[in-house]
Amino acid sequence: MRLPRVKAEHLPHRYGHDRIRIGGSIYGVAGEITDPDGYAWAALGAMDGTRTPGEIAGRLRRLFPRLTDEDAQGVVDLLLTSGYIEDAGVREPEELSPDEQDRYSRNAAFFRRTDLTPRPSSWEAQIRLKRSRVVVLGLGGTGSHTAWALAACGVGEIHCVDRDVVELSNLTRQALYREADIGRPKVEVAVARLAEVNSSVRITGESRAVESEGDMADLVSGFDAFAMCADEPGGTGGIRVWANRACLAAKVPWALGGYSGPLVSVAAFDPDGPCYECLTANVDASLAPGIPVDLGGPGVIAPSAGVSGHLTAQAVISFLTGIPERPGSYVTGVNLIAPDQHVYTRHPAVPGCPACGALSSEPAAGPSPAESTAAAPATT
The missing domain is CATH 3.90.930.60 (Outer Surface Protein A; domain 3)
Structure with a gap:
């Protein structure tokens, strides 16, 4: 220095x-x-x-x-x-134009405050974001806010995927759409609107369904992080398991965000584990046999969708910037009508997990009922 x-x-x-x-x-x-x-x-x-x-x-x-x-x-x-x-002797980074330095000045202040890893430049986190490629699957309540936040923060390339069209009932919580967009493909609208948010970010998209583990593997290949904001097809062996296995194979960190009524959460998974299937195995083990988890149906308002999307974006940004240096795998969230019920847990790896094997992890207490419910929130 x-x-x-x-x-x-x-x-x-x-x-x-x-x-x-x-x-x-x-x-x-x-x-x-x-x-x-x-x-x-x-x-x-x-x-x-x-x-x-x-x-x-x-x-x-x-x-x-x-x-x-x-x-x-x-x-x-x-x-x-x-x-x-x-x-103070470091020159301003040539990789960021003067306009970008002005645009991202508040980002830089945030990263300087939160980053305690000595780095060659206070702009390093922003440069990492600019060099990153992220795929966002699902552009509903969670995904629309996630994609907006990633674009606003300056992630270099964002690939948006969704198979749906804009509906009237979406407008209560899905931030990228307007009344004039009803009937249009969400991807088409989202790509255009995100480009208006930040013209220095490369925004791409495709209107398609992900229908197999192979589809998921193709989707995440070549990306630096994955934001999972879709929940269909659900159930055992559904889209979340496909995402888990595809991201493990590709060594891609990913975040699963969503809401269950007022309970808003994100689960973040480091490719070194523990993985999503470890988390669900730990949740299942904490429940009484034969008692299913009630995720509360489709109830959502704009704040719950927004918080879930921004928690998801923050998890992705942490993986991309390394702030904190090793966030690892965790679940975090909040109950919007009972804010003292903060969700936070790190589930241990499950020996013999069919996806990640017996990866080691920090010891962790079993999840509370609120944490169990947060393991697989709805994301539409």
């Missing part, structure tokens, strides 16, 4: 005489440094983008004569690897 500078989103604050709070108050991002001698505070104050790491270490030696050269450099090196520092 040539010219270290504390990220503007992570300016430090001192509490008492021996503690530093850095990273603001964002859960999972902020950190606290114990600094009884003031070394870290002095080093952070010198990291303003005008000094090299060696000059900062020399400044510490002058301020604190009892520090050795090795100890002063150690303080600097520790802060440089914390994720709260960026390099």
Whole structure:
């Protein structure tokens, strides 16, 4: 790092005489440094983008004569690897035009705040998005919001797939369509509207059904991530199992978003597992024999469709950018009429899983009833 500078989103604050709070108050991002001698505070104050790491270490030696050269450099090196520092000496990326840098400036601020992995440029996450190719299957309540969010964020290529036409009942929640679009193929409308959202993104589409595991394998091949926003054909061995196996084979991360009444969730699957079939096996094991899961039918309003789509887009963006570095496989969501019922679980791998085998995973508690229901939400 040539010219270290504390990220503007992570300016430090001192509490008492021996503690530093850095990273603001964002859960999972902020950190606290114990600094009884003031070394870290002095080093952070010198990291303003005008000094090299060696000059900062020399400044510490002058301020604190009892520090050795090795100890002063150690303080600097520790802060440089914390994720709260960026390099002010990095040139603006040539891969992003001035207009793109203006368009995505808020994206860059978001990624600087949430990313604690030291990177050569604060624009690296945006560049990764620009280089990425994503397929969105299903352009209904969840999928229309997912596709819009990915286009708005600057994913380089988005391929949209749906077999339906726009209907009047879609307009309560499906963000890309208007009354004048009724009767038109959803793909046709979505491709045109997304191009209006972001002309620098390549938007393609096809109006088709996915009717077999082979169809799914063809669909995800060559893409960097897959947003699964369709639920037909359902049932055991249906479209979600096809997606699971196709994505495992192609090493493509994927996200399954949807809603069950007010319960909105997304399940995200890393190609290293655990997989979708591990998740459903764990859910089935937690239920009393012979008692089916009631997913609540087709009830949905615009907010529940929107939240599910944006959770799905966020899961895809995390996979593409590496922020967080290894999100892994998980289920998360919220009950819109009981927001204290936050859904979050990481299901363990199932030994002998027919799809991914006995991949290891972090130990995880069994899902709550709300989490069980969230495993396979409706997505229309």
